[in-house]
Amino acid sequence: MDGTVDGFRYGAVTPVAAYLMACLGGALGLRCIVRSLLDARSWRAGWLALGAASIGCGIWTMHFIAMIGFHVEETRVRYDAATTVLSLVVAVAVVGIGVFIVGFRGTSGGTLAVAGAITGLGVAGMHYLGMAAMRLNGEVGYDPVGVAMSVLIAIVAATAALWAAVTIRGFLTSLGASLVMGVAVSGMHYTGMAAVSVHVHDMTGGTWEGDSPTSLLLPMLLGPVVFLLLAGVVVMFDPLLVLGERSSAPRPDSPAPNSPAGKRPSWRAAASSARER
Template sequence: MEGTIDGFRYGAVTPAAAYVMACLGGALGLRCIVRTLINPESWRTGWLALGATSIGSGIWTMHFIAMIGFQVEETRIRYSVPLTVLSLVVAIVVVGIGVFIVGHRGAGAASLSVAGVITGLGVAAMHYLGMAAMELNGDIRYDTVTVGLSLVIAVAAASAALWAAVSVRGFLASLGASLVMGVAVSGMHYTGMAAVDVHLHATAMDSWSGDSPTSLLLPMLLGPCVFLLLAGVVVMFDPLLVLGEGEWNRKAPRTAPEPEPAPSAFAPRNKGRQRSGSW
């Protein structure tokens, strides 16, 4: 028996909230990477780690906010906490690999291709690992062609995001890139969800007691959401990130001007002394 799937239980609320979180994580991550490019003498490892964690947390949060609106009408859904947490770790670690490759090697064709593939497959692995955390009275099956399409979208989205991270410097340009990144990540998620079919088991689920998906997911979503807010505070109060490269460079001479030697009234007298001493 095939289950009746509804991916928009709360209408447009969950897709919109998921998109906002994907954009927020992307925007913070891109600005952190730009920070290391504007000032190479800054603590590059720390900024890249903050950027990778922001992007990974944004993608993971986007996925599970969207999953709050997912239901199978004939059965209840629960989530395995260890697998759900593991999917967050995978998202951060794999995105971090791509970010560090591009952050240290730049946006060359080779480094960007390798980083894009690794990061894209990592994002897809996070998605399907999060799906594997679902527990219901049935088996989840996937359409192979649609899954392949979701992988292509994930790799393309990751490559575009990493390219933007090292190529786009201005604040407004980074904001636009993060909006595009949010569309790509959300597109990958819902493409992957379109591949899902649920084959129900014969036994009934009426006796399956337990917490609802929302009550399980919301506490786990709280941590990454708080982290993204704190990362936003760090970015907001960093003047180099707020001003951007061009404005910072224009204001730098005003804030730290080079001292020019003032003309001395005793210069001729000094020259005279030097001459008299040489006679």
């Protein structure tokens, strides 16, 4: 029989908490990417890695906080620990690929499109791998249209986030971009969840029991949440990263100062030339 699926068992608590975690991860990730582009002398790979880990952890914690509110009335839902951890690794690794492409290959339209597609597919892959971690007395089905829409939203959201990271410098504008990113990531999640249906197996002869979802998810969520808080401390104690002020070092996609494209006549040179004439 078809199970009665409820994605909001605790009302607005889990969606709001999930959205805030997505915003936090997005904000920290965007600021770290900006930091790597502002100063060529900084350890770019380190800042990009921190940004990718922040975005990946934010998306992962958003997903599983939201899944705490997922409930099937006819059966207990629990999660496989190994698959759950694997979904976190996938989120950080694939988001990292997209972030490093933008960080080292520049911000052209083609590069941004490729990086956004890879990152978006990583976000969607994390979501559905996390769903594959569910264990219940039944089979989970998906509406293909809903799945396709969720993947499309993930790609668009990832592309927009990367674009914001390489074009927005101010702290407040970057914060606004992270709020929009949180909406997009949450929208992707709940679009994917709207495509879910559960066919419950015959319950004759007893009930299918298991551990409560919170008994596994809450301890596992603690690590990524602590990581995001520590990343936030790094952000707060780096003035250049907070203010988003450009340093004198060139951006990776800007011409070198000594190249023909990078040379600009100064007013002193122009005045000297006028006097000689």
